[in-house]
Amino acid sequence: MASAAASASSMLCLSLQNPTKTLHFSIKTHSFHFLKPQLPAFRRYSTGVTPISPLRGISCNCSSTNTTHYEFSDGSSEVELRLQLGGQDVRSAKDIFVDADGTSLTVKVQQAGSIITLIDTNSLFEKIKPAETIWYIDDDQLVISLKKQDPNLKWPDIMESWESLSAGSMQLLKGTSIYIVGDSTEINQKVARELAVALGYTPLVTKELLETFAKQTVDSWVVAEGSDSVAEAESAVLESLSSHVRAVVATLGGSHGAAARTDKWRHLYSGFSIWLSQTEATDEDSAKEEARRHIEDGNVGYTNADVVVKLQGWDADHAKSVAQASLSALKRLILSDKKLPGKKSLYIRLGCRGDWPNIKPPGWDPSDAADAAPPATLPN
Numbered sequence: 001m002a003s004a005a006a007s008a009s010s011m012l013c014l015s016l017q018n019p020t021k022t023l024h025f026s027i028k029t030h031s032f033h034f035l036k037p038q039l040p041a042f043r044r045y046s047t048g049v050t051p052i053s054p055l056r057g058i059s060c061n062c063s064s065t066n067t068t069h070y071e072f073s074d075g076s077s078e079v080e081l082r083l084q085l086g087g088q089d090v091r092s093a094k095d096i097f098v099d100a101d102g103t104s105l106t107v108k109v110q111q112a113g114s115i116i117t118l119i120d121t122n123s124l125f126e127k128i129k130p131a132e133t134i135w136y137i138d139d140d141q142l143v144i145s146l147k148k149q150d151p152n153l154k155w156p157d158i159m160e161s162w163e164s165l166s167a168g169s170m171q172l173l174k175g176t177s178i179y180i181v182g183d184s185t186e187i188n189q190k191v192a193r194e195l196a197v198a199l200g201y202t203p204l205v206t207k208e209l210l211e212t213f214a215k216q217t218v219d220s221w222v223v224a225e226g227s228d229s230v231a232e233a234e235s236a237v238l239e240s241l242s243s244h245v246r247a248v249v250a251t252l253g254g255s256h257g258a259a260a261r262t263d264k265w266r267h268l269y270s271g272f273s274i275w276l277s278q279t280e281a282t283d284e285d286s287a288k289e290e291a292r293r294h295i296e297d298g299n300v301g302y303t304n305a306d307v308v309v310k311l312q313g314w315d316a317d318h319a320k321s322v323a324q325a326s327l328s329a330l331k332r333l334i335l336s337d338k339k340l341p342g343k344k345s346l347y348i349r350l351g352c353r354g355d356w357p358n359i360k361p362p363g364w365d366p367s368d369a370a371d372a373a374p375p376a377t378l379p380n
Contacts, residue, residue: 070119071141072158077151081158083107083118083142093137100133100146105158107142118142123160125168126153126335150335162320165327166198172334173199174341175245179238179268180326181259181305182276185218185252190316191276192250194323202247206237206257218256227256234258235267242267242352265304269356270348272333272340274326275301279310307333 071082089111090096097108097115104122108115124146132147148155156167178201180192189205196203207218210233214221221230234251235258241249249271251259258264259275281290294302302308307329311322334340347359353366 070158072155074155078145078147079155079158081105081144081146082138083144084140085109085137085142086140090137090142096135096137096142098133098135098142098144100128100144101130103127103160105144105146107144109142121159125155125157125160125164126150153335160328160331162198162324165324165331169199169327169331172331172338172341173272174345176341176344177201177241177244177247177249177271178330179249179251179259179271179273180276181251181253181257181268181273181301183253183278184276184314185250185254185257186316187276187278187314187319187322188253189250190319191274191322191326192248194320195326196248198323198327199248200246202244204241204244204247204249206234206249206251209237210234210252218252222256230256231258231261231264235264238264238267239352242270243348247271260300262300262304265300266354267352268304269354270344270352272307272330272344273305274330275305275308276322276326277301277308277310278314279312281310281312306330 069084073080090109095110097106097110099106103124103126105124106120107118108120109118110116127149129147129149134145136143154168154171155164157164178192178195178199180188180195182188185207189207192205193203195201210221210230211217214233216224218230230252238249238251238258241247251257251268254260259268259273279290280286307326309322309325309329311325343357343359347356350359350362353360353364355364355366
């Protein structure tokens with residue numbers, strides 16, 4: 001998987017239409033992903049847990065005709081996968097085919113002249129070292145040992161799924177809050193709720209906070225005082241929330257909110273920001289052109305957000321799919337620079353002065369445009 005540079009956005013484009021494949025492309029320092037999975041694909045890695053002591057037993061419907069039962073364990077520098085061969089009539093190692101590469105794994109067995117796929121996925125939880133893959137037969141199990149590229153990353157499961165991302169993101173985020181920004185208030189709220197539940201974070205909605213304070217709806221507020229007044233008020237709310245940890249904040253969408261204004265991002269930088277953007281792009285070329293156009297135009301979401309998730313179409317029933325894509329993009333971004341959560345914490349401690357991502361030393365005055373002090377650095 002491609003990952004973004006620490007100073008750039010990581011964009012994962014999620015299509016909610018009837019898709020066929022995943023396309024990858026890059027523009028300058030940005031890493032873009034235009035994802036076109038079939039909707040059932042987000043469910044095909046859903047796992048029903050059954051206890052198999054001492055390891056976790058999982059029923060996994062991968063892209064095979066059978067349901068493959070496996071046991072999984074993480075041994076720090078490597079992960080181990082045990083596939084049940086009972087009933088497969090495997091006579092020797094020559095009847096088994098194992099192919100591992102990057103984030104993909106294919107396991108097939110030959111039985112009575114036909115090939116049966118036990119597992120076929122291109123969504124391992126993270127990258128492996130394929131040259132160091134080891135496999136052998138242990139009684140009625142096929143044991144596959146995969147060497148992790150990052151031995152410090154704990155794998156909750158063999159594959160990236162909603163469940164494994166929910167469990168595995170905690171070690172990466174380190175309590176850093178998440179801000180959901182984008183064009184639609186409704187989408188922001190629904191995706192934020194899914195993320196909050198999955199991560200055990202506190203869900204916060206700026207629209208609800210503003211309406212409670214003003215004792216009127218945001219729409220009536222806009223009519224009475226204009227969108228600038230609403231954006232200013234939301235900016236004040238974001239300032240009060242900027243010191244919070246373990247929160248998922250859904251912001252106002254469209255032109256009414258603070259996120260639509262470049263000068264209101266000062267406190268949004270305190271957490272990981274995810275810009276949810278709808279697109280009409282249907283293929284790699286059109287998505288690439290759309291992304292380039294937004295970057296050249298200085299679109300706030302593309303230039304300021306840590307992660308951009310593009311979705312084609314919207315259905316509230318699929319909010320979890322968008323949330324999963326958001327966690328996947330965040331995971332890749334943080335793995336590209338593991339100091340990012342610590343850098344966010346430093347930014348908060350220094351007062352959210354607007355100097356993200358090039359944090360200036362203590363005492364820096366943001367009103368002094370001529371100040372050319374070098375950025376502050378995190379200790380090793």
